[in-house]
Amino acid sequence: MYSGGEESDPLRVGVVGTGFIARGLLIALSGQDGMVTGPVLTRRPPGEIAGFPEGVRAVGAVEDLIDGSDIVVECSGDVLHATGVIEEVMAAGLPVVTMDAEVQVTTGSYFAGKGLFTEAEGDQPGCLAALREDAVQMGFHPLVYGNIKGYLNHTPTPEEMDFWAKKQGIRPDKVTAFTDGTKVQIEQALVANGLGAGILRPGLLGPENPDLEAGARLLAEGALRMDRAVSDYVLSPGSPAGVFIAALHDERFADYLRYYKMGDGPVYTLLRTFHLCNLEIAKTIRRVASGGGVLLNNGTDPEISVAAIAKCDLEPGTAIRRGIGSFVVRGSCVRIADAPEHVPIGLITDAVVRKKVRTGDLLSMDDLDLPSSRALEIWEILQGR
The missing domain is CATH 3.40.50.720 (NAD(P)-binding Rossmann-like Domain)
Known part of the structure; x- marks a missing residue:
């Protein structure tokens, strides 16, 4: 202790x-x-x-x-x-x-x-890890570790973000990272690595559906095809700001779960309607x-990272003060094995564009000059460079 x-x-x-x-x-x-x-x-x-x-x-x-x-x-x-x-x-x-x-x-x-x-x-990743502990103890078999997002705009304007930053009392870069999807990509990458899940595609699937359970079932179908639990989100305006797990259960409990208002199955949605951060x-x-151990971390052998994607054309010499929450790049989940030279958006601080990058391109290490840092050294150690 x-x-x-x-x-x-x-x-x-x-x-x-x-x-x-x-x-x-x-x-x-x-x-x-x-x-x-x-x-x-x-x-x-x-x-x-x-x-x-x-x-x-x-x-x-x-x-x-x-x-x-x-x-x-x-x-x-x-x-x-x-x-x-x-x-x-x-x-x-x-x-x-x-x-x-x-x-x-x-x-x-x-x-x-x-x-x-x-x-x-x-925050959402820790809440999903805690919800998973409860679900597994009740005999559920998770298929989807899901985040609930109410709004998405990959290219918000500075004026829009300044307005919402003042309204919500947080920094503009934070609001921008929430709005352009970078935050949800980072959160679900952590969930995937920490809980041993995969992703359905680069950038996540993120189906848009006002019916949260319908969106959860769609993701569950993808997980069943992959034969592996997945980490993703549903874009569901009007749904609560929380997390969910879509899961299977022993069919012998189908009548019980129906009685408990969980629906007809075979996929059941466990919903946590809040996350209260601090x-x-x-x-x-x-x-x-108390010796309870790790709730969640990124694991020692991660499969998923969050790459920087250009929001606009980037010319050589362009300075990027900070990647997360910027108006020039956003974060998107990738399988590390499929994009080994990607630049993790978390490393982009005081970076300079080295060569022309087109809107929508995934930035590689050759595209940027990154300042020396212990974080960069550790990333290279993790990648075996």
Whole structure:
């Protein structure tokens, strides 16, 4: 069991990040029995940090984070920064919980075998992993690990994203990644790798259907043809913001499941109608502290990655400050074996286009100059380069 020393000592929870999720987590931790907030690692000047509960201590050095923590939650959303921090924290022997699917699908597999490294319940991937545990314990055989998406626009405008960012109180790049599909692609890549599922096609199938269960059955038919569980999503305006599993069950229980209002089968849809992000992270912290092990990570031998796709023609010399949430590239799931030279969108930070790229093209490593980083080194290690 992880603890702060004596069994009665509260667990010191260090946090990486000071954004929307991190602030919400810090507020949630202030009401948790047996936990206290440890240091908060930030790259911002202390005077620029607002919205923290009273008494929270911001630090600028990873060493201070490690010294004051028994467990660390990483939720910065910055792949390059998070990778370096996670490596140092895990080298010090501390368990790491993330709400950062971006880092999981880019460099997470490097950490999966080096200590306790897990995604948290609360965002869609962690909620799907928790729902799977419940489903399997009830005897269901999952066919589809599904995300529910209400809206998709591969090429939103800056004006549209600025409007929604202000309305929702989050950064424009975050809103853009939600809108153009990058976020759902990243989440479902993590789900596929972590739960041993495949994908039906590059970029996922994502059927559009206001009837969520009809969309789930369509994906289940594809899984049955593949003879393998799949990770995907349904574009279903009006459906709840949650996750679902489409699954089979022993036919001897068909009458029971019909009585329980699960339908006639043979495919049944288990629906979780919410994901509450920062409010749920504490469940995973307690899981780790009590010896419950990993909920979900990217696995040590991932099959799926999230490639960068050009949203527009890119000329040589074009600078891309950040790939995720940009207006020039978006993320799309690929099978690594089919696209070994693809550029993971999580690696694109301060990159420069090297040669002409057409709208819709998948970017290769030859198309970009990427700055040196530990994240890039780890990606090349994972690919055996």
